[in-house]
Amino acid sequence: MRTRAETSNMRSSRAKLAGTSTAATAGAPAWRTLRRPAVALPAIGVVVALAAWMGTVASERSRERWAREEALPQMLALIANDDYAAALALAEQVEAVLPNDPALADAIAQASVTAPIVTDPPGADVYVRSYDDRAADWRLVGRSPIEAERLPRRSAVEIRVEKEGFDPVEVASGVPGFFFRPTGAPPITLRPSGAVPPEMVFVPGGDFPVRITGFNTLLRAHLDAFLIDRYEVTNAEYKEFVDAGGYSDPRYWEGLDFVRDGRRLSWEEAAVLLVDQTGRPGPSTWEFGTFPPQQEAYPVSGVSWYEAVAYNRFREKSLPTIYHWARAAIEPDGVQVFVTHLLAQANFNGEGPLPVVESRAMGPYGTYDTAGNVKEWAWNASGDHRWLLGGAWDDEQRMYSVRFTSPTFDRSSRHGFRGVRYVEGEPNDSLAAPVESFSRDYNAARPVSEAVYQAYRRPLLYVPGELDAREESVDDTLEEYRRIKVTLDAGYVNERMAIYLFLPKGGAPPYQAAVFFPGLDAFMNRSTGEPYPTVPSESLGAVVSSGRAVIIPTWSGSMDRWDDFDSQSGEQSKRSLRTKMAEWTEDLGRTIDYLESRDDIDAERIFYFGVSFGSSTSLPLLDLESRLRAALLLLPGYTYRQVPPEMDAVNYAPHITMPVLMIGGRDDYVFPVEIAQRPLFEQLGTPAADKRHLLYPMGHGPIPRGQFLRDVLPWLDQYLGPVR
Numbered sequence: 001m002r003t004r005a006e007t008s009n010m011r012s013s014r015a016k017l018a019g020t021s022t023a024a025t026a027g028a029p030a031w032r033t034l035r036r037p038a039v040a041l042p043a044i045g046v047v048v049a050l051a052a053w054m055g056t057v058a059s060e061r062s063r064e065r066w067a068r069e070e071a072l073p074q075m076l077a078l079i080a081n082d083d084y085a086a087a088l089a090l091a092e093q094v095e096a097v098l099p100n101d102p103a104l105a106d107a108i109a110q111a112s113v114t115a116p117i118v119t120d121p122p123g124a125d126v127y128v129r130s131y132d133d134r135a136a137d138w139r140l141v142g143r144s145p146i147e148a149e150r151l152p153r154r155s156a157v158e159i160r161v162e163k164e165g166f167d168p169v170e171v172a173s174g175v176p177g178f179f180f181r182p183t184g185a186p187p188i189t190l191r192p193s194g195a196v197p198p199e200m201v202f203v204p205g206g207d208f209p210v211r212i213t214g215f216n217t218l219l220r221a222h223l224d225a226f227l228i229d230r231y232e233v234t235n236a237e238y239k240e241f242v243d244a245g246g247y248s249d250p251r252y253w254e255g256l257d258f259v260r261d262g263r264r265l266s267w268e269e270a271a272v273l274l275v276d277q278t279g280r281p282g283p284s285t286w287e288f289g290t291f292p293p294q295q296e297a298y299p300v301s302g303v304s305w306y307e308a309v310a311y312n313r314f315r316e317k318s319l320p321t322i323y324h325w326a327r328a329a330i331e332p333d334g335v336q337v338f339v340t341h342l343l344a345q346a347n348f349n350g351e352g353p354l355p356v357v358e359s360r361a362m363g364p365y366g367t368y369d370t371a372g373n374v375k376e377w378a379w380n381a382s383g384d385h386r387w388l389l390g391g392a393w394d395d396e397q398r399m400y401s402v403r404f405t406s407p408t409f410d411r412s413s414r415h416g417f418r419g420v421r422y423v424e425g426e427p428n429d430s431l432a433a434p435v436e437s438f439s440r441d442y443n444a445a446r447p448v449s450e451a452v453y454q455a456y457r458r459p460l461l462y463v464p465g466e467l468d469a470r471e472e473s474v475d476d477t478l479e480e481y482r483r484i485k486v487t488l489d490a491g492y493v494n495e496r497m498a499i500y501l502f503l504p505k506g507g508a509p510p511y512q513a514a515v516f517f518p519g520l521d522a523f524m525n526r527s528t529g530e531p532y533p534t535v536p537s538e539s540l541g542a543v544v545s546s547g548r549a550v551i552i553p554t555w556s557g558s559m560d561r562w563d564d565f566d567s568q569s570g571e572q573s574k575r576s577l578r579t580k581m582a583e584w585t586e587d588l589g590r591t592i593d594y595l596e597s598r599d600d601i602d603a604e605r606i607f608y609f610g611v612s613f614g615s616s617t618s619l620p621l622l623d624l625e626s627r628l629r630a631a632l633l634l635l636p637g638y639t640y641r642q643v644p645p646e647m648d649a650v651n652y653a654p655h656i657t658m659p660v661l662m663i664g665g666r667d668d669y670v671f672p673v674e675i676a677q678r679p680l681f682e683q684l685g686t687p688a689a690d691k692r693h694l695l696y697p698m699g700h701g702p703i704p705r706g707q708f709l710r711d712v713l714p715w716l717d718q719y720l721g722p723v724r
Contacts, residue, residue, distance in 0.1 A: 067097040072104065079110050082704040084152040085130075087111040112150045113176045117159065119144040120187035124163035131156035131172055131341050134360055144188075151175045154704065156341035158362070159188065166190040169202070170366045174337030178364060200227040200421065201366040203328045210323060211330040212389070213402045213640060213669050221323040221431065228320060228328045229418035231356035231368050232299035232376065233311065235291035241314045242289060247274065247281035252310035259384055260409045273409060274307060283307070284411040297355035299374045299416040305386045305408040308377040308417040317419030319379040321431045322387050324420055329363050329370030329390065330401060330669075338364065339699040340667050343397045346372035350393040353416075367418075371400045374416035381434040384408070388415060401669035442638045442679035447651045456646040460582050460624055462589030465491050469594050472498070478534065481505055481544045488594060490556075491586050497561065499591055500532040500552040502540075507547025508724035509600035512716070514543050514607055514632070515591060516552045517584075517614030517621070523555075526562035538705045539634060539712075543609070546713050547723035549601060550609075553591045556583035574644040577617075581647040585624050592627050604629070605720045611635055612700065615662075616671065619649040619680075622656045630659040630719045632712065635700055637664065637671025638680050653683040659690040659719045661712065665698040690719075 071094045078087035088111045091104065098104050117126050122145050127138035138160055141149050151157055155175045162168045169190055173179035179188065189204045196202050205225040209215075246252055250267070258265040260273070276286035285291070285302035303311075305319075312318050320328070331338040346361035347354050347369070359368040370376070370390050378387040382405040391399030392414035406415070426432075447453065467488045475483040484501040503511060518536070532552050535541045540550050554561050557580055565576040596603040607630040608622060615636035622631050638649055645651060664677045671677055673695065681693040694711055696704060717723075 063097045067094045067101075067104075072107065075107050075111070079107065080706040080709070082154065082706040084111045084154055088150070088152040108150075111152060113153055113180065113182065114148045114150045115176070115180050115182045115185055117141070117144060117146040117149055117180070118185060118187040119161050119163070120189050121163070121166075124161045124166070124188075124190060127160040127162070129158050129160075131158050131338075131362075132344070134158070149180075151180065154337055154702070156338050161188050161190060163190055165193055167193055167196050170362070172331075172338065172342075172362050172364050172366075174331060174339075174341070177338050178331045196227060199230055201230050201328075202227055203324075203365045205424070208327050208332045210326050211332060211401060211669060212322065212326050213672060215640075221327075223323060223327055223427075223431070224422065224424040226320075226324055226423055227421040228324070228365075228367060229317075229420070230366060231359070232374060232416050232418050234296065234356055235286075235298055235300050236296035238283070238300040238303075238311060239290060239296075241311050242282050244314070246310060246314050247271065252313045253306070256306055256309060258306065258408075260407070262384065270306065274304060274411075276302075285413050295355075297357050299353050299356055299369070301353065301374050301413045301416045302411050303377075303415065303417065304411050305377050307411075309379075311417075312419040315419055317421050318426070319377055319417065320420040321427055322378045322380050322389065322435060323431050324427070325370070325376065325378050325389050326401075328365050328367050331364040337699070337702065339400070339669065340665075340697055342371055343400060343667050346397070346400070347393045348372045348391060348395055348397045348399075353393050371397075375404065375412075375414055377415065377417040379432060382436055383434075387435065396674070397667055398669075398672040398674060400667075402672060402675075440638075442650065442675060445638075445650045445679065445683075447654055447683075448645065453651055453655070456651060457624065460585050460620070460646070462585050462625065464589065464593060465489070467590060467594055467597075469597070475533075479505075480541075481535070481550075483532075483534070486594065488590055490583075491590055492583055495561070497556075497587060497590075498531070498554045499594060500554075502535050502544055502550040502552075503600065504544050504547050504549065506545065510602040510724075511547070511549040511600060512605040512607070512720050512723060513549040513551050513595060513601050514540070514609040515588065515628075516540060516550060517555065517608070517610040517618050518552075518558065519612035519614060519635070522558040523562065523565075523613065527559040531559035537611070537703075539611075539703050539708055540609070542705065542709050542712070543716075546716070548716070551591060551595065553587050555587050556580060574642070577641075578644050578646055581618075581620060584618055584621060588621055588625050592625065603627075607632065607716075607720060609634075612670070616649070616676075617641060617643070617647075619656075620647055620652040622658065622660075623652045628658060630716075631656075631661070632715075633660065633662045634703060635664060635668065635671065636662045636680060637668070637676030640670070640676070649680070650683070653680060654685045657685045657687070660684055660686050660692075661715050662691070662693045663703070663708070663711065664693070664695055665700055666695045667697075667699045670700045 071090055075087045075090045091108050091111060094104055124144045126141050126144050126146055128141050129136045129138050153175060156172060157175060157180065158170060158172050159179060160168060160170050169188060171179055171188055179185055189202060191202050203226055205223050207220045207222050209220050253267055258270040274281065276282035276284060276289065278287050280289040282289050283300055283302035309319055342361055353373050356369060361371050362368055363370045372391055373393055375388040375392045376390045378389055380387050385405035386408050388404050388406050470487050472485045472487055481502045481504050486499045486501065487496045488499065490497045531554060535544055535550055544550050557563050557565050565580055592606060595601045595606060606628060608628045609632045610618060612635040615633035616639040622628060662681055664671065664673065666673065681691065684691055696707060
């Protein structure tokens with residue numbers, strides 16, 4: 001047992017130890033205090049939180065630095081190279097870091113199109129995927145109406161619409177395009193479940209342009225809604241007609257006028273010709289009354305126009321008119337963004353047709369293979385021929401929209417068809433009437449003799465006169481240029497014409513100047529407001545940005561000087577065109593006279609800038625006006641119009657000797673490369689070293705801005721000199 005003294009000593013020792021500990025704690029450094037668990041845990045939490053916050057701030061700053069210093073410049077570089085899809089994908093990452101950044105907003109506006117998606121009826125689920133990646137998953141973007149969906153420029157998309165009680169619908173569109181544009185986009189129409197047979201698609205009615213080469217681009221056909229086959233008729237489907245005795249049933253052949261080589265045949269005489277390779281009823285590509293093995297899903301081919309009509313009657317359908325075919329097959333949008341993507345998927349320049357179920361070339365309303373695979377018979381006649389559309393597997397891509405006719409008994413292995421069903425009655429007589437095919441081989445075209453050329457040219461030459469120029473207004477509020485409106489006496493009618501000058505703020509006078517001749521849109525309707533409040537296109541904007549002036553006269557027949565010359569036909573049209581060429585020469589001459597009077601314009605460096613109509617129908621101006629130093633022709637080609645010889649560009653092209661840069665669309669349906677663009681280029685009198693023909697991956701526009709800048713600005717520097 002411990003003694004009382006030992007116990008007392010132990011208590012004393014403990015007390016000393018306790019006192020020592022308390023004293024030590026009171027005077028100890030903070031780091032030692034933090035080692036005590038009761039204090040350390042909360043304090044460490046504060047430090048960790050502070051470190052995390054500091055890390056977050058550093059990370060955010062790092063991300064902002066990446067967004068501003070790396071991603072935004074990279075995005076602008078992608079836009080400059082016209083890679084809008086990649087630019088927009090990068091923008092979505094940047095937007096998460098810089099949601100309200102003005103520079104980002106400007107770049108997104110350059111890279112994308114934002115537009116509504118509307119359905120009839122509303123309340124449908126809308127899905128989108130890239131047209132070029134059909135294996136991609138559908139992306140749900142919302143329920144219609146969708147106020148704004150953002151997609152990359154110059155792309156193409158598929159849109160799928162679903163609503164309970166209605167058949168699902170798939171359509172395709174360019175961006176911008178018919179179904180996807182900032183204003184005026186039509187609704188995607190849904191039909192009640194079962195209203196559209198599964199093998200067909202619905203095409204709504206309305207007034208639409210006929211986007212086939214050689215048709216006046218102002219022509220609009222009124223069509224009622226109709227159904228059209230999703231695919232070309234297949235061998236298996238056609239065999240049902242053969243096996244049902246279709247070739248011997250007079251109901252399907254009644255009323256057909258059998259004509260071969262100018263001689264009318266009876267039905268019995270015609271039937272002898274409509275046999276396969278073994279003499280049995282059927283297409284010319286078959287044997288023993290059936291198609292080749294393993295080809296049930298291939299499009300039927302080797303059928304005449306008569307057989308296509310009879311089969312469709314068997315199915316209670318009709319052959320489409322060229323207008324209905326074009327409506328379903330070609331997006332009715334003038335800028336033609338979609339066509340390049342469609343043709344990239346189509347079966348052209350191939351070795352043979354493909355099964356219809358393998359096609360990736362979907363048209364705007366869900367049809368397949370209207371481009372390529374086999375040519376398709378249409379109802380309309382042209383003389384003793386009938387129309388075939390869309391091109392075949394061994395054609396060039398340009399045949400997608402090029403006029404083509406063939407004898408009604410032509411049973412080529414390249415010819416097939418599809419059917420339509422007119423839900424609101426048969427088409428009227430004007431739609432079903434013969435359509436004559438005007439075509440001209442410009443490769444073989446020859447200009448008139450020198451004496452005849454001079455006789456044509458002399459009355460068109462400009463004769464100077466009093467201008468009475470008046471400066472009507474000056475707008476100095478625009479960021480990149482000053483806009484000046486000037487009026488002059490027209491000289492040939494009792495009226496005044498306006499000239500719009502856009503003078504760059506980034507250059508120094510005297511300015512080189514582009515005199516602009518617009519496309520056909522400027523001649524379609526009378527302008528109800530100021531025709532040119534700003535520069536009307538990105539390509540012209542690029543010219544101003546380079547430090548050059550843009551000059552836009554209101555040409556006779558355009559804008560507020562509109563008349564109906566372009567809606568006329570026959571001899572009346574030719575007379576009007578003769579008058580217009582003389583008036584345009586006067587407009588151009590008086591414009592240059594005025595420019596020569598200004599100290600801020602370099603009169604020795606004025607060049608012509610034409611687009612489409614201004615690079616085709618008005619081409620004689622390049623020969624008739626000697627003060628032009630060069631010509632930039634966008635979307636050019638010999639015209640599809642029937643024009644009087646006095647203004648036929650074929651007779652003027654060899655006399656055009658100035659430097660010329662032509663920029664055309666590889667897939668242009670208005671001016672196809674082989675029959676409209678290349679002959680013009682080759683027949684220009686410009687020395688070979690001073691003319692260029694560039695083909696961009698597009699239809700009839702739009703012009704890729706980045707590529708335009710890379711090609712055009714150095715060319716202008718070469719032939720007009722660098723800007724001041």
